[in-house]
Amino acid sequence: MGSLSIASKRLRQSRYLSLLFNSSSLSNIYGGKSPELESRLISRRTALSRALFCSQPRQNSRENSRIDLTQYPPELIRNFSIIAHIDHGKSTLADRLLELTGTIKKGHGQPQYLDKLQVERERGITVKAQTATMFYKHSIQEASCSDDQGPANFLLNLIDTPGHVDFSYEVSRSLAACQGALLVVDAAQGVQAQTVANFYLAFESNLTIIPVINKIDQPTADPDGVKAQLKSMFDLDPSDALLTSAKTGEGLEQVLPAVIERIPAPPGKSDSPLRVLLLDSYYDEYKGVICHVAVVDGALRKGDKISSAATGQAYEALDVGIMHPELKSTGMLLTGQVGYVVSGMRSTKEARVGDTLFHSRSTVEPLPGFKPAKHMVFSGLYPADGSDFEALNHAIERLTCNDASVSITKESSTALGLGFRCGFLGLLHMDVFHQRLEQEYGAHVISTVPTVPYIFEYSDGSKLQVENPAALPSNPKQRVTACWEPTVMATIIIPSQYVGSVITLCAERRGQQLEYSFIDSQRAFMKYRLPLREIVVDFYNELKSLTSGYASFDYEDADYQESDLVKLDILLNGQPVDAMATIVHKLKAYRVGRELVDKLKKVIDRQMFEISLQAAIGSKVIARETISAMRKNVLAKCYGGDVTRKRKLLEKQKEGKKRMKRVGSVDIPQEAFHELLKVS
Numbered sequence: 001m002g003s004l005s006i007a008s009k010r011l012r013q014s015r016y017l018s019l020l021f022n023s024s025s026l027s028n029i030y031g032g033k034s035p036e037l038e039s040r041l042i043s044r045r046t047a048l049s050r051a052l053f054c055s056q057p058r059q060n061s062r063e064n065s066r067i068d069l070t071q072y073p074p075e076l077i078r079n080f081s082i083i084a085h086i087d088h089g090k091s092t093l094a095d096r097l098l099e100l101t102g103t104i105k106k107g108h109g110q111p112q113y114l115d116k117l118q119v120e121r122e123r124g125i126t127v128k129a130q131t132a133t134m135f136y137k138h139s140i141q142e143a144s145c146s147d148d149q150g151p152a153n154f155l156l157n158l159i160d161t162p163g164h165v166d167f168s169y170e171v172s173r174s175l176a177a178c179q180g181a182l183l184v185v186d187a188a189q190g191v192q193a194q195t196v197a198n199f200y201l202a203f204e205s206n207l208t209i210i211p212v213i214n215k216i217d218q219p220t221a222d223p224d225g226v227k228a229q230l231k232s233m234f235d236l237d238p239s240d241a242l243l244t245s246a247k248t249g250e251g252l253e254q255v256l257p258a259v260i261e262r263i264p265a266p267p268g269k270s271d272s273p274l275r276v277l278l279l280d281s282y283y284d285e286y287k288g289v290i291c292h293v294a295v296v297d298g299a300l301r302k303g304d305k306i307s308s309a310a311t312g313q314a315y316e317a318l319d320v321g322i323m324h325p326e327l328k329s330t331g332m333l334l335t336g337q338v339g340y341v342v343s344g345m346r347s348t349k350e351a352r353v354g355d356t357l358f359h360s361r362s363t364v365e366p367l368p369g370f371k372p373a374k375h376m377v378f379s380g381l382y383p384a385d386g387s388d389f390e391a392l393n394h395a396i397e398r399l400t401c402n403d404a405s406v407s408i409t410k411e412s413s414t415a416l417g418l419g420f421r422c423g424f425l426g427l428l429h430m431d432v433f434h435q436r437l438e439q440e441y442g443a444h445v446i447s448t449v450p451t452v453p454y455i456f457e458y459s460d461g462s463k464l465q466v467e468n469p470a471a472l473p474s475n476p477k478q479r480v481t482a483c484w485e486p487t488v489m490a491t492i493i494i495p496s497q498y499v500g501s502v503i504t505l506c507a508e509r510r511g512q513q514l515e516y517s518f519i520d521s522q523r524a525f526m527k528y529r530l531p532l533r534e535i536v537v538d539f540y541n542e543l544k545s546l547t548s549g550y551a552s553f554d555y556e557d558a559d560y561q562e563s564d565l566v567k568l569d570i571l572l573n574g575q576p577v578d579a580m581a582t583i584v585h586k587l588k589a590y591r592v593g594r595e596l597v598d599k600l601k602k603v604i605d606r607q608m609f610e611i612s613l614q615a616a617i618g619s620k621v622i623a624r625e626t627i628s629a630m631r632k633n634v635l636a637k638c639y640g641g642d643v644t645r646k647r648k649l650l651e652k653q654k655e656g657k658k659r660m661k662r663v664g665s666v667d668i669p670q671e672a673f674h675e676l677l678k679v680s
């Protein structure tokens, strides 16, 4: 029965393969004319790709054998994370460890195996933390794990985490399931900003930290220099550092023995009532909500009745297993083990990250859970074609099932119609969300200028958090008495020769220097308090270009600070366009207003009538441009009578017009909204 269903699943998978990875074939078959059909096919495509990557049956006959988790008491388990600055080689190291333990085949042809999302593969970054269970034989002298003192079989749970600052929430959640972390540092680049941030995340979580100096094969590698940095910055003993090359395989044989010998076993109690920490969840077309969990105490078995401490809802554990690295049903998860549970939850909203699951018949003290994700950036998302609202609604609902860290509320704009206000963890997160909407769900969206959550106080004493500038009245009658903006604590590490230009950049961005020191003779370390608004737009790119790409930057949210803010309106032919309003610091309002109208003038096509573009604070216009009238005759150069050629040109013009948004009588191209993102 099992092999039959596997065979038929494979057949289905192979029949869909060409469709899966060839979106053009979708539009060929359906001529792009049946949106429902296309959206159904796209969601099927996504589901199948997930099924392929997440639950594809393995070729190896060993895979079909049952894994008996009772063989792995907590003392034979190690849970560890791989943390590092972006691109220091976490995912490649994870690949090598999976190969070394036979969890995946060598030369599986899929580098960065645990980066399963299309956006992760295209951008070469990790966005979602991924867990993989490995089995590894090792003998340790002191432990009395096996009577004959021969090698014992260990169960190792490896969690690969994202490196980018926007996803540090994923990192902190992953660390909650671990007792140790491999802190990977590039042997040539040395300690970078996110190495510092991730080290402190792990340190504050009381994890055992094993420094791994990776990429020692590079000609510019300086492992001794990096050891010295690790000592001076984190007080890590240089002799504890492992030297590896995830590329050539050098030094990798020391990694897992070090994990087993240095990282403590999970501390939970097997004989205590069940407590399961819910780490993450995603929606699978076939299985429903799949929760990633860590069993802190007790044992969870298939068929158990479990309850959620957060919602009080009761469920049945329909399937329980480990990620090996695909889902592998084991029928149980015991103390200290990390795996998955399918419990018939209908939406990921029921699966609250940080929740405690326990046996319905028992009463337990819930686990501390996690701080809720903090949304740093808000932006409006509107369908490029106003009539696609339902399709976009559906796409967003499905995507938030797999990315619960986005906040969504419906909103409407006079310029763009019905849409959504979405809260993201940062700009990259916002970008990745857009890309996934387009790639996985075929949605075409217009996004408005990202903004940060400000707090405004009015003369009647009321305070309001403003996530959408349009919500702020321009009406001076409702007087604002004070406003506050969010700030961040930024860590910047740069080669010393760039110190001057980076200080100037931070001063321009209204930064306040808090710390300035040298890591070694070549690199400086700075801490700044910066308004979040100033780093949201283009700060990182500018920092990178000022320092020839050598700067590294990380931030964590800090307090609100009082600030002199104004709402900047953009008016087209005298009408304010709500979707283009922004909130800026008063000192910058004139410059930003001028840049905005200049940019808009470049991207808005001349039309049949004159268009005035204005930037205004309240009723005061601070910048103005005019786009003169014209009639664009696309057939002007098309002499002669070839009707098909003329038709082609007119079709092309019509196509272009579809991508315009009509505001009042003015057509605004999608690029206008994109251009606005770049003005700070």
Ligand SMILES: Nc1nc2c(ncn2[C@@H]2O[C@H](COP(=O)(O)OP(=O)(O)OP(=O)(O)O)[C@@H](O)[C@H]2O)c(=O)[nH]1
Pocket (backbone or CB within 6 Å): 084, 085, 086, 087, 088, 089, 090, 091, 092, 093, 112, 124, 125, 126, 127, 161, 162, 163, 164, 214, 215, 216, 217, 218, 244, 245, 246, 247, 248
């Ligand atoms: N020369 C060399 N290159 C390596 C080594 N390890 C990884 N790389 C390369 O470094 C790049 C980044 O590797 P990843 O494994 O994606 O890095 P990461 O830390 O997982 O990146 P994020 O998930 O985006 O934070 C890839 O091009 C790898 O091929 C190594 O030991 N030596």
